Amino acid sequence: MKSDLDALMQDRRLDAILVFGDAEYNPPMYYFVGGGHVSSALLIKKVGKEPVLFYNDMERDEAARSGLKTVSFSEFPMTDFMEQANGDMQLAVALNFRRIFSEFGLSGGRAAVYGRMELSHLFGVLMKLASVMPELELVGESGMDSTLLRAMETKDDLEIARIRQIGAVTTTVVQMVQDYLTACDVREDEVLLKEDGSPLTVGDVKSKIALWLAERGAVDVEGVIFAIGRDAGVPHSVGAPEDLMTLGKTIVFDIFPAEKGGGYFFDFTRTWSLGYAAPEAQSLYDQVREVYDKVIENLDLNASFIDYQRMTCEYFESKGHKSQLNTKAPLEGYVHSLGHGVGLNIHERPWSALTAAGDNLLKPGVVISIEPGLYYPDKGMGVRIEDTYWVRPDGKAELLADYPYDFVLPMKKWKKEVGSKK
């Protein structure tokens, strides 16, 4: 939680955290500022002090809305250094940063740099800052285990409320998709039809998802996975827009919307087969469901997240599938990790990969996805089930948005013929 930040900074011997960039779609800045149209800003968080936000005058009202201590960049004109920098803009910015840091009591020590933004210019500036201010060590922390990700790892009640709310939006939209698909007419070759009689494509379904999310104040800014058949068998294949929606094929529907403006995410997956299922797909589904239930039943406060990944690998290997336990980078079977933290980043601490550090624990306050899956692209099928859970302070893992686990979705206007060869 944010209240852990000073202690975490002390653990890492950080004197300051420096965050660059916009407040929107930039998790480190959003975490402090709370979003809004504050662009090309700088935030200085010194250990033991309140953060200070530097903004551009045109965005003074938006900056003020953050509730933070704010300072206008116009009090520190970069142009003061253009002569000294001999026209080198990046050097002038670096010299200006040195002045700002010094005036705010940061004249040396260790400062971690953060911010989701275009790298090129800032990289040039920071290299120049390092040379004009060698007494300040600029630290680029690991993307898996930074000080900020450690603070973000556990959520407070307000954050949980927001994640729960985006979860409710998510399952509402999933239900709308299910209702829409199962109400479609079906052509003789088992292709679903739109209202106008033309074939329904993956692209059509995705447009509806984007629309239904937007209506509810959410965005699928990271995309949505809606993949059928072979694409369902490749975990991160998002689905080819031209693919036709067809009965009897596995559909992996992985939806991870965020609050508009780059706020909190939710992560959710269901796998469906419309009308009927191939027996082999049903068997994969049953196995994924079984290990999912087993993991959920066994979630323990402060246990290692990685232990559940191992449990999942062992279960799948006992059923004859490959996994990362004994195969390096498998392309079929169980090919990914069990889950991850969910927050302002769609993927964040704690991690569950077998190679992750041992301190990825189910601490009170973490929000995690649990998402076992099996993938056989060459057989044209894939299965994943995913929900998002909150590990409460009382130790219970609470499902943040529930939704049925039906695999075969009956079609309202279509029935399997008796004696059909399918």
Add this chain to the structure above:
Amino acid sequence: MKSDLDALMQDRRLDAILVFGDAEYNPPMYYFVGGGHVSSALLIKKVGKEPVLFYNDMERDEAARSGLKTVSFSEFPMTDFMEQANGDMQLAVALNFRRIFSEFGLSGGRAAVYGRMELSHLFGVLMKLASVMPELELVGESGMDSTLLRAMETKDDLEIARIRQIGAVTTTVVQMVQDYLTACDVREDEVLLKEDGSPLTVGDVKSKIALWLAERGAVDVEGVIFAIGRDAGVPHSVGAPEDLMTLGKTIVFDIFPAEKGGGYFFDFTRTWSLGYAAPEAQSLYDQVREVYDKVIENLDLNASFIDYQRMTCEYFESKGHKSQLNTKAPLEGYVHSLGHGVGLNIHERPWSALTAAGDNLLKPGVVISIEPGLYYPDKGMGVRIEDTYWVRPDGKAELLADYPYDFVLPMKKWKKEVGSKK
């Protein structure tokens, strides 16, 4: 254009461009890959060679869709270096990059780094790469004038077609907003009402804008400015969601949507006053319109964009307003630049600021916004008019989406009373 890239790289003595991050919402990677769900990728563009895209196995289908030469990261496992790196993940990544670069013929020289992504981890990796591979100079180019921004500055026909298309979406949605607002009922205190009889807010209008854009495959990922009254007088104030829509106040509606997935932008602004206008607001509007027309009439092929900014400042100062010509960082009057390039970045070359370099020219192929404005927050008013133009190879500046310039929008169900004190 992309075809200029090798010559531009030679001008800057660059042996390579290195792009990091996802293909979506990351302009440098999008420029090469064309979007899609390719995450945490690496692209190497050597001078005189075709680019090579390194991808993660789970996204092999998406990577293949780019049409580029692709290589799986699984051929270069980072784990090969974990022992040598003594468990330091960033060092292992840096050593792995050194191996990849060497195998692809980049064992030294100058390489510019690019990519919109979280800075912290990559900054750490690049610092370590610089120390294990000192023969490769990593260059962070200016965000105003990088090699890639110079290539992107002029657009080919396909890019123009895409910008024109998003422009058509933009003006369609603006028309829908105009139709919606002018059809509203009006309360006695001149507040607009929703269908259910409650007051219409800025937040309500913005939700509709997001929805109507999503229905058309566009996103307002950078936000939309819909600001009334005092907020209209602060150029980048996006508008407070709780503000009530009211007659007779200036409304600055600046909409800059992009293609879904982080593609091309469009940039467009109209200022409206519903029902009637305050005489002072009308006078500001007339001045903005006059200088807008003057600029458009005078746009010349290969002229300096900055000259038009100077022309605009001089015009506004002749009318008694402050501008950047004689006032440092004015907070009222004409407070910003005339326009900017528009492409995969909402703001890109060419630039028009008085402080911009002299080579920001209206070259054939540039796409620019023209957006003069006047702002008086303390008087509760602001005005801006903005359109996006393409400077064609034949020298004509072509408006990429047209829309009427009405300032006062008559309300369908409301008429100003004769003898009203307004």
